[in-house]
Amino acid sequence: MVDTTLTSLGLVEARDALDKKEISAVELTDAYITAMEKGRGLNTYITETTDLAREGAKRADENLAKGEGKPLEGLPLGIKDLYCTEGVLTTAASHILDGYKPHYESTVSANLWRDGAVMLGKLNLDEFAMGSSNETSFYGTAINPWRRNGDDTPLVAGGSSGGSSAAVAAGLCAAATGTDTGGSIRQPAALTGIVGMKPSYGRCSRWGIVAFASSLDQAGPMTRSVADAALMLRSMAGHDPMDSTSVDIEVPDYTAEVGGSVKGLRVGIPKEYRVDGMPAEVDALWQQGIDWLKDAGAEIVEISLPHTQYALPAYYIVAPAEASSNLARYDGVRYGLREDGKDLIEMYQNTRAAGFGDEVKRRVLIGTYVLSAGYYDAYYRKAQQVRTLIGQDFDTAFESVDTILAPTTPTGAFGVGEKADDPVSMYLNDVFTVPANLAGLPAISVPAGLDSQGLPLGLQLIGKHFDEATLFRAASAIESAAGFTAKPTVWWEG
Numbered sequence: 001m002v003d004t005t006l007t008s009l010g011l012v013e014a015r016d017a018l019d020k021k022e023i024s025a026v027e028l029t030d031a032y033i034t035a036m037e038k039g040r041g042l043n044t045y046i047t048e049t050t051d052l053a054r055e056g057a058k059r060a061d062e063n064l065a066k067g068e069g070k071p072l073e074g075l076p077l078g079i080k081d082l083y084c085t086e087g088v089l090t091t092a093a094s095h096i097l098d099g100y101k102p103h104y105e106s107t108v109s110a111n112l113w114r115d116g117a118v119m120l121g122k123l124n125l126d127e128f129a130m131g132s133s134n135e136t137s138f139y140g141t142a143i144n145p146w147r148r149n150g151d152d153t154p155l156v157a158g159g160s161s162g163g164s165s166a167a168v169a170a171g172l173c174a175a176a177t178g179t180d181t182g183g184s185i186r187q188p189a190a191l192t193g194i195v196g197m198k199p200s201y202g203r204c205s206r207w208g209i210v211a212f213a214s215s216l217d218q219a220g221p222m223t224r225s226v227a228d229a230a231l232m233l234r235s236m237a238g239h240d241p242m243d244s245t246s247v248d249i250e251v252p253d254y255t256a257e258v259g260g261s262v263k264g265l266r267v268g269i270p271k272e273y274r275v276d277g278m279p280a281e282v283d284a285l286w287q288q289g290i291d292w293l294k295d296a297g298a299e300i301v302e303i304s305l306p307h308t309q310y311a312l313p314a315y316y317i318v319a320p321a322e323a324s325s326n327l328a329r330y331d332g333v334r335y336g337l338r339e340d341g342k343d344l345i346e347m348y349q350n351t352r353a354a355g356f357g358d359e360v361k362r363r364v365l366i367g368t369y370v371l372s373a374g375y376y377d378a379y380y381r382k383a384q385q386v387r388t389l390i391g392q393d394f395d396t397a398f399e400s401v402d403t404i405l406a407p408t409t410p411t412g413a414f415g416v417g418e419k420a421d422d423p424v425s426m427y428l429n430d431v432f433t434v435p436a437n438l439a440g441l442p443a444i445s446v447p448a449g450l451d452s453q454g455l456p457l458g459l460q461l462i463g464k465h466f467d468e469a470t471l472f473r474a475a476s477a478i479e480s481a482a483g484f485t486a487k488p489t490v491w492w493e494g
Contacts, residue, residue, distance in 0.1 A: 025074025096355025106208025134162025158188025183433025190458030
């Protein structure tokens with residue numbers, strides 16, 4: 001049986017219990033390992049590292065006994081399998097990286113181990129982080145532990161960080177890392193009823209994280225509470241000279257902001273986010289979020305982000321263009337899968353044909369097309385110009401507001417396979433999340449309610465560059481007002 005008294009603890013709660021010697025790190029880790037074994041039907045982990053976890057937990061108990069506990073000492077985490085982990089299989093959920101075990105550690109995961117965290121394993125994702133449902137993974141779909149009322153149809157956990165979101169929601173890790181290129185932390189967090197934080201571009205190092213779209217990718221935490229996200233981001237963030245896009249500025253104590261007053265905070269409501277066809281319950285939850293912040297003393301201001309309608313098409317030009325460049329390194333020569341051919345070109349062709357899935361091939365082809373000589377100006381350059389205008393919209397808005405409130409997703413979780421054959425419908429899942437990535441802004445999703453089918457919905461806050469502190473303050477106000485205590489079915493536990 002899973003000891004849910006331990007696996008239901010968030011990071012802050014578990015840290016406090018460890019500090020008080022009420023539990024041991026070994027007990028906590030063993031409880032999660034048992035949960036992982038019971039929960040394999042959710043397909044959240046690609047690689048389980050139970051031996052490493054137990055070794056880490058033992059060291060943590062030794063440090064705690066000596067009074068030398070670090071900020072995350074003994075806390076068991078799952079790591080999205082896009083982060084390179086030294087000596088541990090790293091696949092990016094792609095066949096083309098079969099057998100790849102890096103000889104180095106990503107900066108973000110190294111920061112977590114430096115601060116005492118314990119690695120339970122590597123979590124499932126959409127292949128190379130390309131997807132909104134975790135259905136493009138070579139290792140199969142990660143399953144959402146939630147179910148619709150009266151319906152056992154398996155639901156997606158969102159993407160690309162679907163393994164991370166499902167594992168956190170189901171109690172298979174205390175928290176997890178994710179990456180967000182167009183919403184891949186916030187969207188799955190919303191679909192599984194957890195908190196997902198995308199920091200400002202440059203706040204967390206990208207070094208050692210398998211690249212999708214280098215000007216958009218950003219690491220962030222996926223947790224059960226705003227306080228947990230604040231604690232985890234404090235360890236993840238920081239300047240890294242190995243990453244030229246990493247910004248050398250101080251990382252605040254985000255935990256000090258949680259629970260702080262939002263009185264006088266100016267909250268922008270973008271009229272362009274009221275898109276055609278938005279479900280009434282999503283719009284109603286958005287209005288509820290407005291009322292919660294107003295009741296807490298915030299000032300509500302209607303704003304305009306006029307180029308919002310162009311964000312999604314611009315993203316689906318810029319991101320595939322960068323992906324086509326980044327994925328050129330996977331050629332069967334240096335690491336991973338190799339399929340033989342009669343010459344070098346055929347070996348490249350055979351390796352990539354066998355190693356990449358359909359969605360990755362689709363995006364590489366789109367990216368190569370928009371970067372080609374005949375179409376570069378018509379598509380890629382134009383998309384970059386639109387991206388600049390979107391950034392300017394936010395700059396203008398933030399002259400009059402401190403943060404922006406919007407829905408995270410247009411719907412709750414959908415069934416496995418329901419949108420798999422409709423790429424455009426799948427891409428529309430990112431309609432509310434993509435703009436923050438194009439502008440490099442921080443954003444956080446907080447679970448705020450349930451839809452008519454009993455599935456979680458999230459509200460999203462977008463902040464100024466490197467002002468995650470204000471987001472944590474506003475997000476904790478929403479979290480407190482929402483009082484979201486609903487739990488997933490966790491059908492596997494029996």
